Amino acid sequence: MNTWLWLAEGPLFWLSLSVFGLGVAWKLTGLLLLGGPRAQPTPRGSPAGGAVYTILRHFVPRRVFLPGAGLHVLAGYAFHLGLFILLGFAAPHVAFFGERLLGVSWPTLPQWGFIVAAEFAFAGLIILWAMRISEPIQKLVSRPADHAATWLTFLVMLSGCLALEEAHVSLRALHMTLVDAWLFWFPFSPLMHTFTFLFSRGFTGATYGRRGVGL
Amino acid sequence: MARMKFLCDAERCIECNGCVVACKNENEVPWGVNRRRVITINDGKPGERSISIACMHCSDAPCMAVCPVDCFYQTAEGIVLHNKDMCIGCGYCFYACPFGAPQFPQNGAFGTRGKMDKCTFCAGGPEPDGSEAEFTKYGRNRIAEGKLPICAEMCATKALLAGDGEVVANIYRERIIMRGFGAGAWGWARAYPGTPGR
C-alpha cells in the first residue's frame, strides 16, 4: 500500500507533471508558430485591445442566448469555480502543493467551505455531462475524447472526496494515481481548453479589433 | 477468566469528579472528549444522587452490533474495545449506546465527526500493549500491567468500583446489607443481562 502511494506521489507524479508542463508548452508553442494571416491591410483599430476585450467579454453570454444557454452557463460556472476553489484552497491540496512542492502555505477552506465548493463542482459537472448526452447538437459534436475528459475529471474529483477522511492510504493513493493520469493525458485532450480559450478568444478579438469593430 | 465490570454506588458518590480528572489525565484525553462524566439527578432536592458514567462494557454491546465496519471487539475479560483505524466516524454507536459513551473529537458545522473515542477500561486498544501508538490513540493500558482502571482507583469514597464482576458484586452486596435498604446497582440490568459472570 505504501509502495503504491510512494509511486503515485513520487516518480509517477513527477513524470506526469513533466509531461503536463512540456506537453502544454509544446502545444501552445505550436499554436503560436501557426502565426496569423499574412497580408493585412492597415489596421483601423487595435488588435491587442480587441483580443483582451473579447477574452473578457466572452465570459458573460449575450442576453439573446440566455433562454437556451442559461442552464449551461450556470452549470459551467458552478463547476469551474467550485473546482478552482477546491484545487487552490482545500487543506490537503495546500499541504501538497504549497508545503511539499513550493515550501509555502496559504489560508485554507474550513471543512464546510470545502463541502459547499465540492457540491457545486459536482452538480455543475454532472449537469454539464447530462446536457452533453441529451442535447442533439452537443451529441453530434461530442467525440469520445470529450466524454473521456469529463469522466476522468469526475473520477479525480470523486476519488478526492472519497478520501476526505484522510485515514486510508489506499484511497489517497487512488486519488493520486488518477491525478497522475489526468496530468499525463491533459496536453493531448480537450482539457487543453484551459489555455487555448485565451488563444481562440484572443484571435477572434484581434481580427475584429484590427478592423475596428467591437465584439 | 474474570468478567470486568464497573459499578457506581449512587449512595456514596459525592460528585467530586476525581474519576473524571484521573481518566483525562492518565489517558491524555483531548479537549472536548469526555470519556467519563459525573451526572446529578434531583439536584437540590431530597433524593439527590450523583453517578459517574462511562462505557459500561456491556455483554451484548449495542455499539458492537450496529457498527457498519465491525470495528469493535470484546476481550476475554468482557472489555469492549474498538479499532480507530477502521472507524469511519458514522456515529451509529452513539445512536445505540444507552449510556452515551462514544465521544467524537470533532463536530464541525457539517457534523464531521472524527474517530470515535470512549472509555477503554484502561485496557488500550488493538495496538501492541504499552506501545507509543497505543498510548496516542487509546490511552494508558493498565490492565496489561495488572492494574485496574484509574478512575476507580482514584475514587475518594470508593463509590466507583471496577474489576472482576463477582468481586464488585460482593462488595456492593455487603454495603447493601450494612445499609439495610434496597439495591440500586445502577445500570447493571441494562448492561449485563443474563447469567452472572457473563
Added chain:
Amino acid sequence: MGLGSGLSGHSRTLNDDLVVAPHGCGALPGFAIPVCAGGRKSMNWPNGELHGRLGLLLLAGVFLILQAVFVPAEQAHAQQLDTPPNTLDQKTGPAGIWRDLRRGKPARETRPFTPPVQAIQIEGEEWRKVRNEWIRPIGGGVLLFAFGGIILFALFVRRVPIEGGRSGRPVSRFTRYQRAVHWFTASVFILLAISGLILLFGRTILIPIIGKSAFAAVASAAKQGHNLFGPVFIVALLLLLPAFFRHNRPFWQDLAWLARGGFLSRREPPSGKFNGGEKLWYWLLTVFGLIIAGSGIFLDFPAIAPALVYLQFSHILHAVAAVVLITFAIGHAYLGSAGVEGVLEGMTTGCVDENWARQHHPLWLEELEAKGEKTARGCPRAVDPDGGDVPAAREAAEEAAS
C-alpha cells in the same frame, strides 16, 4: 414538598415574602430602590406614629394569616428533612432513582454550560432492533427479490416490441431540460444508492470477501461520498419534480391500468403521456424522495437535530425510503431501457417513434394531434437505433429509387 422547597434547595422564610413598603412608596420586584408614587416625600405615617389599636389589630391579623399559610408548609418541609432520604421510599430511594433514570429523567452534568443529559436512553436499543432485526433482513430480502426478480423477468419475459414495427416518424416527447435533469438525478441516485447499500449491508456481504481492513477503506469512501452527494440529490430532486409534474396527475384510470397488469396485459389499457406505472413511480419518488431528503439533512448535519431521537428516527425513515426507492428504481431502469422496445430513445434523444406512441400512449398522441402540437422538432432522422428495418423509411427510399 409544598412552598418550602425550590430548585435552589433552601427554604424561603417570611422575610423574603414580606416587603414592608413605606407608605406611598413601593418596591418593584427586583429593584432595590423603592419607587415612590405621588408627591409624598416623608417616609413616616401622617402623624409620625402608628394609628392606635386598629393598626395593631390589622397587623396581628396579617401575621396570623401568613402564619397559617406558611408555617404548615415549613413544618412539612422540616419533616422531610428529618426523615432520612435513604429509605425504600419508592420515589426518592434507589429504586425510584433507577426508574427515573431509565425513563430518561434529565440529569445535570458537573461540567458547566452543558445541557441536561439523559443518563440512560433506551431508544437506542429500539433503534438497534429495528435496524438490525427488521430493516437489514427485510430490506435485504426485498432488494434481493428486486434484483433477482428483474433478472428473471429479463430472461423470461420478452421485450415488448413495437406493434406494426417502427413507422420511422419521430414524435417529440421530452425537452432538453427534462432529459438533462433526469440523467442528473439518475447519476446522483446511483452514487447514493451504492454508497448507502455499502453502509447498510457491507458488514455482512463485503467483509467476508475483502476483509475488515480493506472494507474499512471502502466504507470510509462510501460514507464520505454519501454525505457529500446527499445535498446534491436534494437539488436534483427540486429540479426534477416540477419538470415532470405536468402530466403526472393521478386519475382513476391509472389505478385501472395498474390493476389490469399494465403493459403486461394482453390489451394494454390506453394511457395519456404517462401511464399508471410511470405515475406511481413519480409519486413514490416525490413522497419517499422528500422523506429521504428531510431525514438525510438531519443525518448529515446532526448539529441541527434537537435530540438524539431525531437522528435515530431519521435513520429508520431514511433506510426504509431508500429500500423502497431502490426497488422501484430497478424496475424503472429496466422498463425504461431493455424491457420495452423504443422507450429509451425518448429519454436520450427526446423523441419516440409514432407507432410506439400510438401503442403505449395513444391518448397522449391523440391529444397532441388534436391540439396540433405533435412535432418532430429537434428529433434525429428516422433511423432505427437497433439497426433494424424501418418500414416508412424503407418505403420512402423505395419510392425515391423507383
